[in-house]
Amino acid sequence: MSLKPNLLIKVLASIASFGIIVGAIYATMTWAAGQADETAIQRQDSLVRLVVSKMQERIAHDQESATVWDDAVRKVREGDREWIDANLGSWMHTYFGHDAAFVIGPANDLIYGYSDVDTDPEKAYSTVSLKVRELIEDLRERLATGDTSGLSRTMLSIGETDIVSINGSPAIVSIKPIVSDSGEIQDVAGKQPLHIALRYLDADFAQSLGADYLFAEMQFAWAREDVERRYFPLAARDRTAMGYLSWKPFLPGTAVLQATKPAMILGTVLVAGALAGLVVLLQGRADRLRKSQGELYYLAHHDPLSGLPNRAAFKAEVEKTLATSEAAVLFLDLDRFKQINDTLGHPVGDRLIVDVAARLKSAVSAGAMVARIGGDEFTVLVPASKSVDVEQLAEQLIAAIRQPFEIDGQPILIGLSIGIAFSSPGNSEARDILRRADIALYSAKSTGRNRYVIFGAHMEEMAKTRRDLEQDLRAALDSRTQIEVHYQPVYAAENSHLIGVEALARWRHPIKGLIQPDVFISIAEDAGLIDRLGEQILQTALADAKKWPSLSVAVNASAVELRSDTYALRVAAALERANFDPSRLEIEITESAVLGNEDACRRNINSLRQLGVGFALDDFGTGFSSFGRLQQLDVDRIKIDRCFVAAYGTENNNGIVQAMISLAHAKGLKITAEGIETNEQKAWLCALGCDDLQGYLLCKPVLPEMISDMYNRLRAVNSQK
Numbered sequence: 001m002s003l004k005p006n007l008l009i010k011v012l013a014s015i016a017s018f019g020i021i022v023g024a025i026y027a028t029m030t031w032a033a034g035q036a037d038e039t040a041i042q043r044q045d046s047l048v049r050l051v052v053s054k055m056q057e058r059i060a061h062d063q064e065s066a067t068v069w070d071d072a073v074r075k076v077r078e079g080d081r082e083w084i085d086a087n088l089g090s091w092m093h094t095y096f097g098h099d100a101a102f103v104i105g106p107a108n109d110l111i112y113g114y115s116d117v118d119t120d121p122e123k124a125y126s127t128v129s130l131k132v133r134e135l136i137e138d139l140r141e142r143l144a145t146g147d148t149s150g151l152s153r154t155m156l157s158i159g160e161t162d163i164v165s166i167n168g169s170p171a172i173v174s175i176k177p178i179v180s181d182s183g184e185i186q187d188v189a190g191k192q193p194l195h196i197a198l199r200y201l202d203a204d205f206a207q208s209l210g211a212d213y214l215f216a217e218m219q220f221a222w223a224r225e226d227v228e229r230r231y232f233p234l235a236a237r238d239r240t241a242m243g244y245l246s247w248k249p250f251l252p253g254t255a256v257l258q259a260t261k262p263a264m265i266l267g268t269v270l271v272a273g274a275l276a277g278l279v280v281l282l283q284g285r286a287d288r289l290r291k292s293q294g295e296l297y298y299l300a301h302h303d304p305l306s307g308l309p310n311r312a313a314f315k316a317e318v319e320k321t322l323a324t325s326e327a328a329v330l331f332l333d334l335d336r337f338k339q340i341n342d343t344l345g346h347p348v349g350d351r352l353i354v355d356v357a358a359r360l361k362s363a364v365s366a367g368a369m370v371a372r373i374g375g376d377e378f379t380v381l382v383p384a385s386k387s388v389d390v391e392q393l394a395e396q397l398i399a400a401i402r403q404p405f406e407i408d409g410q411p412i413l414i415g416l417s418i419g420i421a422f423s424s425p426g427n428s429e430a431r432d433i434l435r436r437a438d439i440a441l442y443s444a445k446s447t448g449r450n451r452y453v454i455f456g457a458h459m460e461e462m463a464k465t466r467r468d469l470e471q472d473l474r475a476a477l478d479s480r481t482q483i484e485v486h487y488q489p490v491y492a493a494e495n496s497h498l499i500g501v502e503a504l505a506r507w508r509h510p511i512k513g514l515i516q517p518d519v520f521i522s523i524a525e526d527a528g529l530i531d532r533l534g535e536q537i538l539q540t541a542l543a544d545a546k547k548w549p550s551l552s553v554a555v556n557a558s559a560v561e562l563r564s565d566t567y568a569l570r571v572a573a574a575l576e577r578a579n580f581d582p583s584r585l586e587i588e589i590t591e592s593a594v595l596g597n598e599d600a601c602r603r604n605i606n607s608l609r610q611l612g613v614g615f616a617l618d619d620f621g622t623g624f625s626s627f628g629r630l631q632q633l634d635v636d637r638i639k640i641d642r643c644f645v646a647a648y649g650t651e652n653n654n655g656i657v658q659a660m661i662s663l664a665h666a667k668g669l670k671i672t673a674e675g676i677e678t679n680e681q682k683a684w685l686c687a688l689g690c691d692d693l694q695g696y697l698l699c700k701p702v703l704p705e706m707i708s709d710m711y712n713r714l715r716a717v718n719s720q721k
């Protein structure tokens with residue numbers, strides 16, 4: 001498992017703080033252990049001191065068992081060496097373990113001597129006497145002065161004791177006078193015989209001391225040489241050092257500490273491990289939580305298809321930006337995206353959106369934000385601080401989208417319209433700038449696609465005008481007097497005879513005057529008025545055309561109308577009511593009408609065709625997949641769009657038109673060329689084999705009275721024939 005650096009830091013920090021706590025506990029324990037050890041050592045020292053002094057006392061006490069005794073006084077006076085040996089000498093060695101015993105007379109002369117280290121008592125005493133002379137003198141003086149200090153029920157006679165070094169070995173020496181126990185025998189004070197007992201503080205002594213009082217490895221040492229050991233200094237009364245009793249001190253604190261150490265280390269490791277595990281676990285949980293929060297946040301703020309920020313995120317960003325600075329907002333809308341989606345399917349549409357998003361993103365510099373706010377609607381936010389030339393950016397975006405896309409090997413061409421709005425110092429409302437960009441986009445789309453439009457104050461006016469017009473159109477439809485129909489004649493190519501008319505709607509607004517269909521058809525579509533409008537136009541056209549029985553009449557149908565389930569029914573009813581020959585009526589539809597709701601469209605077309613109504617595909621060549629569409633649609637005619645006519649003579653164009661015509665002919669369709677403005681165009685289209693011709697060159701749309709005049713003149717000519 002590899003830890004992320006910050007997680008590692010957290011784990012280490014937790015372990016470190018745990019370590020500090022453990023360290024503090026350990027330090028406290030060590031301190032307490034030290035205190036316990038210290039107390040224990042002091043006790044052991046006191047014990048040794050006590051034992052040594054008790055030993056001195058005991059030797060004195062041992063001596064008194066024989067020195068305070070009438071017999072002893074007597075036998076010493078007599079010089080009974082045997083008796084002395086049995087009671088004051090070797091006996092004391094066997095019985096009390098004394099190492100040497102000497103009895104000296106009033107002049108400190110050796111009366112008796114015993115030593116278990118030296119077979120020659122004289123020599124032994126000569127060594128000892130040097131060390132104990134002062135003690136002897138002291139004692140005799142005290143005896144002479146009748147000093148009785150220190151006497152008690154258990155201490156019957158005064159004495160002197162000290163620790164002396166004999167031949168390099170420390171020894172307890174105790175001196176007692178040999179006195180009468182009954183008081184019957186008296187010596188001269190200070191001149192009593194003395195008994196000197198010696199007990200070496202040697203290995204033997206140390207060992208038995210250790211065994212008796214449970215000191216570990218108790219031994220005699222000349223110097224302090226081992227820090228682990230305890231040393232009790234043996235010293236004479238005059239403080240002369242005599243070496244040490246040394247033992248391994250019993251350290252209860254350390255012992256406890258040592259005993260608990262493994263458990264403590266194990267516990268520490270376990271707790272640290274558990275702690276680290278816990279931190280990793282919690283961190284993992286926090287990470288997951290943060291991640292899922294992040295994912296939720298991402299989902300709430302991003303468009304899942306393109307990965308771009310969504311509408312909500314964009315709006316929030318605009319608000320944020322406008323709070324501190326000026327900015328430009330671009331509204332982008334793909335031209336003809338709906339058609340692609342409908343013809344090639346949603347999966348292709350989705351992939352196109354993804355590709356478009358990628359291109360937009362790479363065209364927009366860092367610092368600007370691209371968002372997808374709807375099906376084929378994108379937005380760009382450019383903060384003023386980025387000092388981006390917004391118009392140049394708009395051009396770049398359009399150019400980027402204009403480049404053909406390729407999906408599944410199929411080239412796809414689409415366009416882009418852009419509306420731009422700049423924030424103004426007085427107005428930092430996000431809602432306002434978004435609305436303005438939207439209005440500008442609308443303007444861009446309605447004034448021709450693949451372009452950008454910057455919001456101007458007049459557009460707000462336009463938007464208002466549009467709302468006003470919508471109201472006025474409602475009133476116009478109610479009044480049934482304002483909607484007029486003009487007619488543009490259609491001529492046979494072969495002989496230029498008038499053969500039909502195309503009905504084109506006009507709105508005679510009571511105040512604004514004549515309004516063109518380009519303006520009000522889309523308003524009617526948006527406002528849901530197109531069905532009523534279409535019906536009025538159809539009724540008017542049928543009524544007018546009744547006067548021109550030999551002419552066909554073409555009526556334009558809006559895409560919105562054609563998708564309605566009741567369209568065919570309404571047309572049939574109008575034909576019925578006007579008692580009009582259905583075969584004289586031709587309905588012009590555009591490709592986009594058929595897209596999206598093909599079933600409803602086809603049903604409308606088929607049922608009307610069964611009545612004899614003809615259908616023409618208008619604006620042919622501008623749609624998305626014109627040729628493909630021809631296979632599926634049951635139409636009688638195509639109308640070559642006037643942009644192809646206007647482009648007469650330019651490269652490629654003539655070939656395309658020629659191809660369209662031969663294809664249509666091959667399928668048995670009639671062909672009308674519309675928008676003919678020059679004789680060259682007319683001659684060219686005639687030569688290519690167009691059936692019918694239409695255009696300003698031949699005749700502009702005119703009032704029905706004009707058509708009546710033309711029709712009557714035609715009849716006059718014909719009847720003359």
Ligand code: C2E
Binds near residue numbers: 588642676
């Ligand atoms: P459209 O169906 O393609 O109609 C032909 C348009 O081309 C007409 O414009 C006509 O005046 C114009 N035109 C004809 N010859 C020439 C020419 O030689 N040069 C030029 N530059 N233009 C020419 P109009 O009447 O303004 O209609 C515009 C569009 O409005 C129509 O295009 C049609 O799509 C729609 N429209 C017109 N009347 C109706 C209607 O009653 N119902 C529906 N749904 N749409 C209508």
Ligand code: CA
Binds near residue numbers: 556618
């Ligand atoms: Ca038309």
Ligand code: CA
Binds near residue numbers: 619639642
């Ligand atoms: Ca047309």
